[in-house]
Amino acid sequence: MELIVAVYEDWGIGKDGTQPIALSADRKFFRETTRGCMVIAGRRTVEDFPGKKPLPGRENVLLTRQGGDYPGFTLCENVEKVLELAQKAPRAMVIGGGSVYRQLLPYCDRAYVTKLKTHVECDTWFPDLDESPEWRLAETLDSGEENGIGFEFCLYERIEVGNQ
Numbered sequence: 001m002e003l004i005v006a007v008y009e010d011w012g013i014g015k016d017g018t019q020p021i022a023l024s025a026d027r028k029f030f031r032e033t034t035r036g037c038m039v040i041a042g043r044r045t046v047e048d049f050p051g052k053k054p055l056p057g058r059e060n061v062l063l064t065r066q067g068g069d070y071p072g073f074t075l076c077e078n079v080e081k082v083l084e085l086a087q088k089a090p091r092a093m094v095i096g097g098g099s100v101y102r103q104l105l106p107y108c109d110r111a112y113v114t115k116l117k118t119h120v121e122c123d124t125w126f127p128d129l130d131e132s133p134e135w136r137l138a139e140t141l142d143s144g145e146e147n148g149i150g151f152e153f154c155l156y157e158r159i160e161v162g163n164q
């Protein structure tokens, strides 16, 4: 499994259920990277999707313990169900939010991290992979600037045990 996330300078990812600053270059990168994938999101993140609709061209999996009416989503009430589905998918990508990243990070071996070079007040964070002995920055795929905010698309990989 893989994941994709956009982080501010302190690895903050959101506040009050949304992303305070999002760049169109990053939205494009997200669309391109997740195209054709199974995407896995928590209920709070889905509430923030445009129109709460599934993302087109992708199989949308929604984690919720409450259930509910979410047309176009496959609902999962626990992580085990998600892992079962992900095993059958050609490519499964975790897309947030904070609680879902935390729970599924141990099952991921690649992380696409957009680093936004700005400090934003957040109430939700992603683990700092630069501080983690389990992850390494494999490649900076691209970088640029939009609205005066620098950004980098970084690919992190899990360090295989015995291969450090």
Ligand SMILES: NC(=O)c1ccc[n+]([C@@H]2O[C@H](COP(=O)([O-])OP(=O)(O)OC[C@H]3O[C@@H](n4cnc5c(N)ncnc54)[C@H](OP(=O)(O)O)[C@@H]3O)[C@@H](O)[C@H]2O)c1
Pocket (backbone or CB within 6 Å): 004, 005, 006, 007, 012, 013, 014, 015, 016, 017, 018, 019, 041, 042, 043, 044, 045, 046, 048, 063, 064, 065, 066, 067, 076, 077, 078, 079, 095, 096, 097, 098, 099, 100, 101, 103, 124
């Ligand atoms: N920067 C980024 O790239 C990025 C990406 C995505 C999201 N975000 C941000 O992250 C924040 C949302 O994160 P969050 O942690 O508050 O919420 P979240 O992870 O999106 O959703 C939490 C909900 O997911 C369900 N859930 C979580 N674990 C589950 C499990 N093991 N089994 C069943 N259901 C489970 C529960 O839904 P129920 O309550 O329905 O049971 C839970 O309330 C927002 O600010 C959003 O903008 C940022």
